[in-house]
Amino acid sequence: MAGSFETVGVVGLGTMGAGIAECFARAGIAVIGVEAGPEALTRGRGHLEDSTGRAVAKGxxxxxxxxxxxxxxxxTVSLExxxxxxxxxEAVPEVMDFKRALFTDLDRICKPSAVLATNTSSLSVTEIAATTGRPGRVIGMHFFNPAPVMRLVEVIHTLITDDGLAGEVADLARRLGKTPVTVGDRAGFVVNRLLxxxxxxxxVLLENGVATRDGIDTAMRLGAGLPMGPFALLDLIGLDTSYEVLxxxxxxxxxxxxxAAPILRERVAAGLLGRKSGGGFHRASEPVAPTADEPSACLVAVLGEGGDAFAARLSAAGLKSVPVEDAEVVVALSSVPVVELAPGLPHPERLVGLHLVGDQVAEVASTALTGPEVARAAEGLVRLVGLVPVPCRDRAEFVVDALLYPYLNDAVRMYDSGYATRDDIDTAMRLGCGYQTGPFEKLDELGLETVRDGLRALYAEYREPFLAPAPxxxxxxxxxxxSFRDLP
Ligand SMILES: NC(=O)c1ccc[n+]([C@@H]2O[C@H](COP(=O)([O-])OP(=O)(O)OC[C@H]3O[C@@H](n4cnc5c(N)ncnc54)[C@H](O)[C@@H]3O)[C@@H](O)[C@H]2O)c1
Structure with a gap:
């Protein structure tokens, strides 16, 4: 049936539309590209020529x-x-009034059998469909940027989409060499709703001072193994776009x-939109961060589960640990806040929590009592054993787990609501975000009980309903x- 799509129109040849037109043309399908006026049409042609030119240059x-x-x-500039x-x-700007006006025109102009699709990231496909006299032939076809490169296409059907149409459009996406994931019409679909x-x-963590911008970015890149930290990604997506989707x-x-966190709204209002405006959370003109402090040694005592292994690493780096009474720094290896240990120590201000995440990062947690020089000394110790320190506050699940577990929880709720299959959610997050593993693969890797316990701890600390483990x-x-693999 997908073979019946032999001529495809693309309306709006901006960032997405030009890329989408290229995808269809590469698959041997005739494309009619429509822009709003002659100048925009020239720009659209430029996008197509540049993109295909780069592909030639890269062989x-x-x-x-x-x-x-x-x-x-x-x-052409004529919708007729x-x-x-x-x-x-259509890939015109993300404004409902523009989309509705366009779909009214398309409904009048296009033959009755034609399918009308929207590349909207966040608007209701149902609402767009309802503006036409053919709501059963209206569907969402959500490509990712850059469209010629990204393999994921979310196909969105509504309650009133004709039976079988989503399957035909998914087949068409396969014909373009894409991997379709078919879902219903919920804001954000799969990727944006989880990302x-x-x-x-x-x-929110940055706003609450749990860690710094660079600390959080580093922790999620090196600790959670994501291709990019959240603030670098927000800058790439655009803070205004992110704010709108939220x-x-x-x-x-x-x-x-x-x-949306107030810190996000504030930046959007100030015109700090991300890479496109020269800066968002990171500024293009920002001075290069000073090189990291050198590894440093001090008199250290090591406590907690895994403490012996960490003491052995210090010893291999030439630093013998000492009893707590003699220590300038007491590090407590822990995946939960360590402040409860403080009252039992001779010098509570010398205590820091240490949470090893993956094999590259250690979160260095300061309690309300920790002296700043003690935290710096602990960071030096972390460097001494070849890890990257991420200073943070002594809060439930510190940084990586505090961000990762609620995201995994959201994925479980999404699956449990019947919105998408586990495989589709995993595929969408791997292909849409460049993650090595999808959320269900990640849950299996970490252990369901570990994630459940982490969520319980987060909920106990913040009392936010979304932090409570999914039923x-x-x-x-x-x-x-x-493991989710053990489920039918
Ligand atoms: N940029 C992304 O990363 C991304 C990713 C996925 C989906 N989307 C969605 O794709 C759509 C387009 O986004 P974009 O980033 O390509 O926008 P864009 O601003 O780069 O391009 C929009 C284009 O539409 C043209 N246009 C406006 N009104 C028109 C009309 N009536 N007729 C013909 N052309 C018209 C404009 O001249 C412009 O070239 C939005 O719905 C957006 O949410 C964007």
Whole structure:
């Protein structure tokens, strides 16, 4: 059936539309690209020529293939030229009024059998469909940026989409060499609904002074193994876009997790939008951070589970640990806050928590009593054993787990609501975000009980409903299920 899409219209040839047009043309499909006016059309042609030109320069396309691809794209400023298209996908700006006006026109112009698709990231596909006389033929086809490179396409069907259409559009996406994930019409679909709340949570931790911008970015990159830290990613996506998506999520859910952190709103209002405006959380003109402090030694005592192994690493680096009474720094290896240990120590101000995350990062947690020079000395010790220190406050689950576990919890709730399958959620997050593992693979890797316990600790500290373990997670742990792979 996907073979019936032989001529495709693309409306709006900006960042996404030009890339989408290229995807169809590469798959041998005739494309009619429509822009709002002659100048925008010239820009759109430029995007197509530049993108395919880069592919030739990188040896991914031959000159002949490039000419064929460009030859399949007809450019116009008249929507009327879409009368015979089998499918029209729009990629005009993310403004509901623009989309509604456009779909009203397309509905009038396009043949009755044509499918009308939107590349919207966050608007309601149902609402867009309802503006037409053919709501059953309207669907979401959400590509990722850059469209020619990113393999994921979220196909969004509504309650009134014709039976079988989502499957046909998913087949079409496969014909483009993409991996489709088919879901219903919920704000943010899969990727944005899981990604943006995590990014927002990182902003909340920054706002609360749990760790610094660079500490959080480093912890999530080196500790959680993500391709990019949350603030670098917010800058890449655009703070304004992120704020908009969060607002749409919040309007639908009224969940505090989706309420944009004030620090995000403040930056958007100040015009600090991210890379496109020269800076967001990171500034383009910002002085290069001073090189990290040198590793340093001091009289150290090591406590806690895993303390012996850490003491052995210090010893291998030439530093013997001492009894607590003689120590300038007392490090307590722990995955939970350490302040409870402080009253039992001769010098509570010398205590820091140390949480090793993966094999590259150690979170260095200062309690309310820890002296700043003690925290710095502990960071020096961490460097001495070849790890990157991430200074943070002594809060439940510190940094990496505090960000990771609620994201995994969101994925469990999404699956439990019947919105998407576990495989589709994993695929969407791997392909859409470049993660090595999807959330369910990650849950299995970490252990369901570990994540459940971490969430309980977060909930006990902050009392935010979204931090309470998802009922399904509680039930699986209670039933002794160790892995989502063991479920039918
Ligand atoms: N940028 C991303 O990373 C990204 C990713 C996925 C989805 N999206 C979605 O894709 C859509 C487009 O985003 P973008 O980033 O490509 O925007 P953009 O601003 O780069 O491009 C929009 C284009 O639409 C054109 N346009 C506006 N009104 C038009 C009309 N009536 N007829 C024809 N052309 C018209 C503009 O001239 C512009 O070239 C939005 O819905 C957005 O949410 C964006």
């Amino acid at each position: 991914r396309l031959s000159e002949a293939e490039r000419s064929e691809i460009l030859g399949r794209v007809t450019l 030229d879409l009368a015979d298209a089998d499918l029209v996908i 943006l709340p995590y990014l927002n949570h990182a902003a 607002s749409v999520l919040f309007r639908e859910s009224h969940d505090r997790r989706h309420a 399904l997670l509680e039930q699986l742990v209670a039933a002794g299920v160790r």
